[in-house]
Amino acid sequence: MSANSSHSLDPSCGKVYLVGAGPGDPGLMTLKGKTLLECADVVVYDALISPPILAMINPQAEQIDAGKRRGRHSMLQAEITALLIEKAQSHPIVVRLKGGDPFMFGRGGEEMADLLAAGVPVEVVPGITSGIAAPAYAGIPLTHRSHSSSVTFVTGHESAGKYRPAVNWQAIAQGSETIVIYMGIHNLSYIIAQLSLAGLSPETSIALVQWGTRPEQEILIGTLNTIEQQIEATGFQAPAIAVIGSVVALQSVLSAGVVS
Numbered sequence: 001m002s003a004n005s006s007h008s009l010d011p012s013c014g015k016v017y018l019v020g021a022g023p024g025d026p027g028l029m030t031l032k033g034k035t036l037l038e039c040a041d042v043v044v045y046d047a048l049i050s051p052p053i054l055a056m057i058n059p060q061a062e063q064i065d066a067g068k069r070r071g072r073h074s075m076l077q078a079e080i081t082a083l084l085i086e087k088a089q090s091h092p093i094v095v096r097l098k099g100g101d102p103f104m105f106g107r108g109g110e111e112m113a114d115l116l117a118a119g120v121p122v123e124v125v126p127g128i129t130s131g132i133a134a135p136a137y138a139g140i141p142l143t144h145r146s147h148s149s150s151v152t153f154v155t156g157h158e159s160a161g162k163y164r165p166a167v168n169w170q171a172i173a174q175g176s177e178t179i180v181i182y183m184g185i186h187n188l189s190y191i192i193a194q195l196s197l198a199g200l201s202p203e204t205s206i207a208l209v210q211w212g213t214r215p216e217q218e219i220l221i222g223t224l225n226t227i228e229q230q231i232e233a234t235g236f237q238a239p240a241i242a243v244i245g246s247v248v249a250l251q252s253v254l255s256a257g258v259v260s
């Protein structure tokens with residue numbers, strides 16, 4: 001996708017490429033994204049980017065860690081945008097490297113809009129989102145003709161002051177056979193309580209996939225009734241994707257055929 005022509009773009013300015021790094025396995029990086037990393041002048045990257053992907057970056061490029069972790073932002077969003085604008089004024093190829101897909105819970109839409117408003121040309125290069133890749137590497141298909149014809153991707157961590165109504169967990173529980181939750185671990189008891197109120201059985205299957213597609217991938221499987229105790233007992237931690245629904249049962253069959 002190219003920059004929107006309704007904005008007046010500065011022709012002397014370099015271009016910012018909003019690149020999705022995928023979920024961690026370097027083999028899941030797109031060819032277009034890899035080529036851009038190899039010829040970038042500046043790369044501004046987020047916290048969850050895996051080391052083999054950072055190793056693809058042009059060694060001559062300026063590399064800036066804008067990594068954000070829950071509760072301790074190393075750079076504010078406005079600072080990142082200002083930095084990208086500044087770098088694009090003096091460099092032809094600026095890559096903004098984001099985990100997974102830039103437009104899936106990655107603030108890519110906001111960053112792109114701010115850059116375009118500042119007259120900076122922008123192009124988005126999609127990546128494979130963790131909500132699809134982590135379950136796949138764990139052996140969980142999100143849809144299956146015998147289990148699920150619908151899937152919802154939802155955030156479990158709503159940012160403070162977000163100009164949106166809260167997530168409607170009741171509608172999701174009733175309308176979707178598979179639920180994929182990003183950033184849900186810290187808020188899991190609230191989410192489970194909401195889904196239970198909406199009528200999901202305590203026996204509903206749930207899988208948590210931590211560091212999906214990376215060598216350190218861990219999977220925890222249980223039910224809505226048991227999973228919190230399992231997290232406590234194992235010390236399971238974010239970052240993880242949660243998958244809720246009967247497709248989770250397929251993991252015991254399909255995990256024999258997935259990447260390990």
Ligand SMILES: C[S@@+](CC[C@H](N)C(=O)[O-])C[C@H]1O[C@@H](n2cnc3c(N)ncnc32)[C@H](O)[C@@H]1O
Binds near residue numbers: 105238
């Ligand atoms: C700010 S969101 C960014 C999502 C990203 N844009 C994407 O498309 O995957 C960060 C959350 O994504 C999920 N996540 C990202 N990478 C992951 C991975 N390799 N394994 C499991 N979950 C991951 C976790 O829920 C994490 O808290």
